[in-house]
Amino acid sequence: QKEVEQNSGPLSVPEGAIASLNCTYSDRGSQSFFWYRQYSGKSPELIMSIYSNGDKEDGRFTAQLNKASQYVSLLIRDSQPSDSATYLCAVEAGDSSYKLIFGSGTRLLVRP
Amino acid sequence: DVKVTQSSRYLVKRTGEKVFLECVQDMDHENMFWYRQDPGLGLRLIYFSYDVKMKEKGDIPEGYSVSREKKERFSLILESASTNQTSMYLCASRSGDSPLHFGNGTRLTVT
Numbered sequence: 001q002k003e004v005e006q007n008s009g010p011l012s013v014p015e016g017a018i019a020s021l022n023c024t025y026s027d028r029g030s031q032s033f034f035w036y037r038q039y040s041g042k043s044p045e046l047i048m049s050i051y052s053n054g055d056k057e058d059g060r061f062t063a064q065l066n067k068a069s070q071y072v073s074l075l076i077r078d079s080q081p082s083d084s085a086t087y088l089c090a091v092e093a094g095d096s097s098y099k100l101i102f103g104s105g106t107r108l109l110v111r112p
Numbered sequence: 113d114v115k116v117t118q119s120s121r122y123l124v125k126r127t128g129e130k131v132f133l134e135c136v137q138d139m140d141h142e143n144m145f146w147y148r149q150d151p152g153l154g155l156r157l158i159y160f161s162y163d164v165k166m167k168e169k170g171d172i173p174e175g176y177s178v179s180r181e182k183k184e185r186f187s188l189i190l191e192s193a194s195t196n197q198t199s200m201y202l203c204a205s206r207s208g209d210s211p212l213h214f215g216n217g218t219r220l221t222v223t
Contacts, residue, residue, distance in 0.1 A: 032209045043202055043214040044155075051209070088155070092209065098143045098162065099170070100212050104154035 002027040004091050006103035014111050019076040021087050021106050026070065029094020033065055035074045036088040038105065044088055048074065079110045115139070118203050118215035125222050131190040133218050135203030141213075143206050144186035146170075146178065148199040149217075155202065161186055193222045 003026045013019045021035075032051055036044035048063040050056045050072065056063045062075040072091075076083055086105040093099040119134035137144065145160040147170075157170030159178040167178050175197060179187045186205075190197055203215040 034211055043217045045214070046211045049211050090212065097160075097168065098206060098208070099145070099157060099160060100206075101157075102147075102155040104152070 002091075002093060002101055004089055004101050004103040006087075006089050006106045008104060009107040010109045011106055012109045012111060013079050015079060015081060017079050017110075019079045019083065019108055019110070021074040021076070021089075021108065023072045023074075023089030023091075023103055024070055025072070025089075025091040025101075027091065027094045027101075028067075028070065030067075030091045031094065032092035033063070033072045034090040034100065035061075035063060035072075036090060036102075037083075038086045038088055040086075047087070076108075079108075081110045081112050084108055084110045116203055116205055116213050116215035118201075118218050120218050121216060123218055123220045125190075125193050125220065127194060127222060129190075129193045129222075131193050131220070131222075133188040133190075133201055133203070133220070135186045135188070135215055136184050137186075137205040137213070138184065139205065139207070139213075140183065141205035141207045142183070144180065145204045145206075145212070146176075146186065146188045147202045147204065148172070149202060150199050158188065190220075193220075195222050198222045 035047040038044045050063040064073045089103040090100040146158045161180040204212045
């Protein structure tokens with residue numbers, strides 16, 4: 001069973017701080033990685049996608065990928081109360097099926 | 113912008129009923145997916161389809177079936193609804209290795 005692991009949290013950070021969210025995965029064949037944000041009662045929305053090792057920055061968000069360590073992370077700089085949500089890590093299955101396997105999510109709380 | 117539309121936001125059905133959840137996407141995506149989401153269990157894949165009339169079982173297909181007669185439409189069918197199928201159902205689509213785009217979800221309650 002291919003797995004994606006996340007700490008369920010909650011991760012609590014003060015407003016303006018950096019929030020660091022982590023994810024590990026078991027399928028060495030995975031090539032595509034995604035971070036989604038989900039507010040309570042809503043569907044997931046895409047934050048970042050990353051396909052190659054290293055860092056990818058988009059505004060206050062930075063995704064980091066290390067395929068050798070099977071590790072992907074999301075950094076949120078200058079965290080805002082509106083960032084409070086559950087963050088889902090998704091990893092494409094390495095069997096060319098285009099399926100995404102999701103972690104159970106990390107709940108982030110940004111304290112004003 | 114990709115739009116994935118699920119036909120119902122909330123549904124209440126009785127045990128034993130046959131239930132249809134409909135999903136339509138407007139971006140000509142080849143791949144469509146049905147997930148269910150439950151507290152503490154995350155998103156679990158029920159079925160997916162990579163082409164018209166093609167379907168593959170996901171991780172939890174028992175009690176469900178699907179239909180994809182047209183590229184833009186992917187239906188999830190609960191043959192005989194049971195209370196343990198009370199959940200949030202999410203439809204999604206993607207093309208190639210692009211991100212997955214989700215519909216707004218259908219919250220199904222089976223009584």
